[in-house]
Structure formats: structure tokens, C-alpha cells
Amino acid sequence: MNTRTLALGLGAIALSFAATGCAKDDTSSTTESGIQLVKEGVLTICTHLPYEPFEFTEGGEVVGFDPAVLEIAADNEGLDTEVIDVAWETITTGEALNSGQCDVAAGAMTINPEREAVMDFTDPYFTATQALMTKTGAGITSLEDLAGKKVAVQDGTTGADYVRENAPKNTEVVSYEDSSLMQQAVLTGRADAGVNDNGLLNYFVSENPEVEVVTEFETGEEYGFSVKKDSNDELLAAINDGIASDEYDAVYEEWFGTAPPS
Structure with a gap:
């Protein structure tokens, strides 16, 4: 065994x-x-x-x-x-x-x-996309809605790169050492939204109804x-x-x- x-x-x-x-x-x-x-x-x-x-x-x-x-x-x-x-x-x-x-x-x-x-x-x-997670009912539905808002990402990830390359210029990107800290930042309201891999965030929202995945971004990623x-x-x-x-x-x-x- x-x-x-x-x-x-x-x-x-x-x-x-x-x-x-x-x-x-x-x-x-x-x-x-x-x-x-x-x-x-x-x-x-x-x-x-x-x-x-x-x-x-x-x-x-x-x-x-x-x-x-x-x-x-x-x-x-x-x-x-x-x-x-x-x-x-x-x-x-x-x-x-x-x-x-x-x-x-x-x-x-x-x-x-x-x-x-x-x-x-x-x-x-495994095939992945990037996902955008917010508090449930926050009204954020796209990267464009992040202008002037705080977005949580994880250090050294493709999600962090995607946000920095594609979010509005005045988006405040806050990077966390691990995924748990990044997710908790959104859950507790320290960040308005978070971006990370869809498998990770979809699993998290299934156990935390206070947050939701509002959209995903096709990035052609494979693990x-x-x-x-x-x-x-x-x-x-x-x-x-x-x-x-x-x-x-x-x-x-x-x-x-x-x-x-x-």
C-alpha cells in the first residue's frame, strides 16, 4: 500500500x-x-x-x-x-x-x-482558466469594473500576471504569499475582488457562499x-x-x- x-x-x-x-x-x-x-x-x-x-x-x-x-x-x-x-x-x-x-x-x-x-x-x-471572485452581489462582473478598486492575487502566479497586464491602470493589486491569504482577503472585505485559477476559486466558493466567481478568462493554461x-x-x-x-x-x-x- x-x-x-x-x-x-x-x-x-x-x-x-x-x-x-x-x-x-x-x-x-x-x-x-x-x-x-x-x-x-x-x-x-x-x-x-x-x-x-x-x-x-x-x-x-x-x-x-x-x-x-x-x-x-x-x-x-x-x-x-x-x-x-x-x-x-x-x-x-x-x-x-x-x-x-x-x-x-x-x-x-x-x-x-x-x-x-x-x-x-x-x-x-489539467486545463485551467483565470477566474474573478468577489463578495456575493458586489456588482463587479469584469476586469473593467476593477478601476479604482483593490484586487487580491497570489505571488508568482499567472493570475497575478494576468491582472497586472489587463486590469485598468488605477487598479490596486495586492499580492499575497499563498492562495489561502488571497481568498481570505476577498472573503473578509480587505480586497474588492481576487483573481486566481478557476479550479481553486470554484472550490472555495462552493464552501463559502459569501463569495462568488463572476467571470472567467480563457488563458489557454495547462498544468x-x-x-x-x-x-x-x-x-x-x-x-x-x-x-x-x-x-x-x-x-x-x-x-x-x-x-x-x-
């Missing part, structure tokens, strides 16, 4: 000090199928929490669509999984992979040329998992096999209540 563990907070900091302050035992290995692992018998996953429903903590373990998809590949290879919570910028720059913190990075991460230059991506596993550049083709192949499997369809339906788009 696949087991999943979580390294958070001080544990992740301790790992960092261990890596820089003294020699560390080499626990890396290569599976019979040629997959390179930073820890023998374990597929180590870097992500940035929380980002519901893709990854979040529940009952002391990380759950969500992303780890569930990666567990398909791990199960097929006879591996356990471990999820490590790291800063988002260390994922998008490839630093988490290059420093050997993990084998694969996940986080509802849009594939784009800047990221492809520093990491290798799997096949796309991918990433591995260290030019270093782990066998792991990419294993994850791609999982994405193409019937098990993926079942996981998608479990988390989104519908079959994946064909």
Missing part, C-alpha cells in the same frame, strides 16, 4: 540547515525502471500549501488532486510518497528540484516557456508536474503513463465530480 507523509515548517527548515551546515548521508537511488530518486523507495513531492482542491492538509496528511494523480505512478512503481511544503518560488525556478529536495514538483503549476527553460514537464494533466531538467526521463514517462490511465479518470471524477474533458 502506498503511504504518504508530510514534512512541514520546522522540519523543512531543519532539512535546509542539514544540507548547508554539514555533510548529509546520500539516500538517493535508482529504481529498476531507471527512475532516479532522492530517497530510496519513496517518490518525494515538493509543493506549496495550501491550494485546494489540488493540495492541502487534512488530518495531518497532504491530500488533493495532485498527490492523488502522482500516487498512480508511485503505486505502479511500488513506491511510497512523501510531500514536502516549500516556498513557491523554489518550485517555479527549479531550485527545489536542482537542490535535491524532491523528485517531482506539483502545485497546479501552469506550463510556460520560462518554467520549461529550467524544468522538464509532464504531459498536461504539468515537473522534474529536474534533462535528468529524469523515466520518471516523466511513469507519470505520463499515470495521466493517460483509467485511474486518472477516476481520480479526476473523485475530486471534481465529473469526468475529465476529452
Whole structure:
């Protein structure tokens, strides 16, 4: 059976000090199928929490669509999984992979040329748009309505880029470190609206009727998992096999209540 563990907070900091302050035992290995692992018998996953429903903590373990998809590949290879919570910028720059913190990075991460230059991506596993969330009945229906208003975004995301490029010039953009803070800013009225991926915001409004998604913007975004550049083709192949499997369809339906788009 696949087991999943979580390294958070001080544990992740301790790992960092261990890596820089003294020699560390080499626990890396290569599976019979040629997959390179930073820890023998374990597929180590870097992500940035929380980002519901893709990854979040529940009952002391990380759950969500992303780890569930990666567990398909791990199960097929006879591996356990471990999820490590790291800063988002260390994922998008490839630093988490290059420093050997993990084998694969996940986080509802849009594939784009800047990221492809520093990491290798799997096949796309989710298609996303950007969504605009407001307090329910606020009367905001488009980006044009944000003129002179405060809009919450998440640091380092394509949603933040979209707002800065397309919102009226006098829109005040407030950037938050994680998605939870960004969502709470809208929920509590500290921001008039928020922009982030549709999967994230639609899940949030389903549990918080005080807010609503008023429109979505087609941006042609696709999510991918990433591995260290030019270093782990066998792991990419294993994850791609999982994405193409019937098990993926079942996981998608479990988390989104519908079959994946064909």
C-alpha cells in the first residue's frame, strides 16, 4: 500500500540547515525502471500549501488532486510518497528540484516557456482558466469594473500576471504569499475582488457562499508536474503513463465530480 507523509515548517527548515551546515548521508537511488530518486523507495513531492482542491492538509496528511494523480505512478512503481511544503518560488525556478529536495514538483503549476527553460514537464494533466471572485452581489462582473478598486492575487502566479497586464491602470493589486491569504482577503472585505485559477476559486466558493466567481478568462493554461531538467526521463514517462490511465479518470471524477474533458 502506498503511504504518504508530510514534512512541514520546522522540519523543512531543519532539512535546509542539514544540507548547508554539514555533510548529509546520500539516500538517493535508482529504481529498476531507471527512475532516479532522492530517497530510496519513496517518490518525494515538493509543493506549496495550501491550494485546494489540488493540495492541502487534512488530518495531518497532504491530500488533493495532485498527490492523488502522482500516487498512480508511485503505486505502479511500488513506491511510497512523501510531500514536502516549500516556498513557491523554489518550485517555479527549479531550485527545489536542482537542490535535491524532491523528485517531482506539483502545485497546479501552469506550463510556460520560462518554467520549461529550467524544468522538464509532464504531459498536461489539467486545463485551467483565470477566474474573478468577489463578495456575493458586489456588482463587479469584469476586469473593467476593477478601476479604482483593490484586487487580491497570489505571488508568482499567472493570475497575478494576468491582472497586472489587463486590469485598468488605477487598479490596486495586492499580492499575497499563498492562495489561502488571497481568498481570505476577498472573503473578509480587505480586497474588492481576487483573481486566481478557476479550479481553486470554484472550490472555495462552493464552501463559502459569501463569495462568488463572476467571470472567467480563457488563458489557454495547462498544468504539468515537473522534474529536474534533462535528468529524469523515466520518471516523466511513469507519470505520463499515470495521466493517460483509467485511474486518472477516476481520480479526476473523485475530486471534481465529473469526468475529465476529452
